[in-house]
Amino acid sequence: MPAKLGPLPRSGAGVAPSVAIEIEVDAEMPQARPWLTDGLVGWFELTSKEALQLAREHSRFPDAVVHFRGHAPAPIRNSPLAELVHLARARGLELPVFVIGGRAGQHDGTVRPAAYADTSLSAPLFADRLGDMIREVGRLSEIRLRRQVFGPLPGEWPAGAPEHSTIGLLALGLSHRFGAVFGVGAGRFEIVGAFTFDMATQFLESRRFDAVLIDCPPEMAVDYVTRLRFDPRYINLPVIACARNGADAARLHAAGASDVLAHGLNPAELSERVRIAIRAGARRHLAGALLRRFRHRHLGERGRLPRAGYDRYLSELTRLLALQGREPLAVPLASFHPDPLWRSAANDEAFLPAGDNPLRSAALAASREEDFVATVEGLGDMVVLRDASAVGRLARRLSSIVSATSFL
Structure with a gap:
């Protein structure tokens, strides 16, 4: 308590x-x-x-x-x-x-x-x-x-761009709830229906969806949720499933469903639950895209950040973290692995444009997207973490990648 x-x-x-x-x-x-x-x-x-x-x-x-x-x-x-x-x-x-x-x-x-x-x-x-x-x-x-x-980053999506405006829900199955779901989404987000799992997979591969609603018998729904979660592309995609009773709901949660809808849900409840899932998916998509773009632009000499801007960022981050009793840790990237490394790695292609520096490419692979990793004027490659526990996490991942990579 x-x-x-x-x-x-x-x-x-x-x-x-x-x-x-x-x-x-x-x-x-x-x-x-x-x-x-x-x-x-x-x-x-x-x-x-x-x-x-x-x-x-x-x-x-x-x-x-x-x-x-x-x-x-x-x-x-x-x-x-x-x-x-x-x-x-x-x-x-x-x-x-x-x-x-x-x-x-x-x-x-x-x-x-x-x-x-x-x-x-x-x-x-x-x-x-x-x-x-x-x-x-x-x-x-x-x-x-x-x-x-x-x-904003150069080339960042304007407010009316399709990446911002196209919010999609994929409805998988064939059930009486579809009418209610379409009523909830009318004019607010796009709903695409798929009768089979193969159809759903084709839709997911062809465009972005912010959430999936699976409305079919629980036995099939458990299988569909499990198959989605086994695919790395959809492991974090919000998935709503439907259950007949508490036992079905527990099985769907264990399979990886983000939320489970019970029978008899009124339109207001259905609307809120679908909106929560869609907002979560939209947040994940937008944050992931922009965070990746930031680090790929600003890790390297061509995109290095001005020292004054970095200092302002660190000052404001310090203020925000203090509200929850934390403080940021700014660490030079080189301090995570002091041993000398060769110029490039055999498997660096996936981490360009940092491929001219194996430690940079390892940092891209090892750090979370929200970790601040950038080249700063006068300081070099810097990592800013939000908590002391993150230092050990990043150091272990970097060490594992560097030690297991074949350098040429």
Whole structure:
């Protein structure tokens, strides 16, 4: 259960992740307890009221909010949850909300859930989904920060470009829900129907989709979800499936479904759940594309960043991370592997334009897209990480790649 109010603790590898818990009076607490006791092992928990007090008095915010919703609509607009999210946003921090159970349509327009799960999701999977949600929202926040400091990238998509405007949902199967889904998406996003898995695969290979809705018997749905997750191209694609009961829902979650819809879902609930999945897919696509473009442009002498811009970025990142008790670590790339390396690697082609430097190409492969890796005027190749735990992660990956690569 939530801990007493106090400073957010530090773990041995950095600041322990923290989460604010909002539990409505009629939420399914027998279902919620395992999620809090087993799913959040190693997390620092506090109530949304305590988190709001900590934010007001010390400008400290949790990493996320978990909202166990009840079945009766509860006022959200002036709740501690809403105040906490709005206060974080006023400081430039996006605080993601993970909704569990309950009915739809309870959040106002400025408190939109970033993820949803029904109560059939197991506690270990809940922890994984919570971490994924925090990372995806953080990736988009990193893009906003870089655009704020460095401006848009040359050739970046304008607001009306197809990459921004074409939002797609692929509906796989043949069911009575299709009519309701088309009603939800009318004028908001494009819906493409596929009767078979082979048809769905062809559509996925031909264009971008932000989410997939699988509406067919659970036995087939489990197979379809499993096959999608075994394909590296779709391992993170939001997938919604439909279940007849709690046992079916648990199987679909275990197979990798992002969300599971129960029978009898009203149009408002269906709309919210589909929108949550589509927003997650759109965030992932946009952040991934822009983060990759940034690092490929600015890692190397031709695209080196001005020192003044880098200093502004580091200053603003320091301010934002301090709101959650963290501080950035700026490290020269060469310090991750001091041994001398030959000029180029035999398998560097995939990591051009950094192929003239094997450590640069290894950094592209080993680091996460949201890690800041760029060549800075007067400093050389720099890596900026958001937490101490990331240093060990990147160092291990770099060492593994460099030691296993054949250099010519």
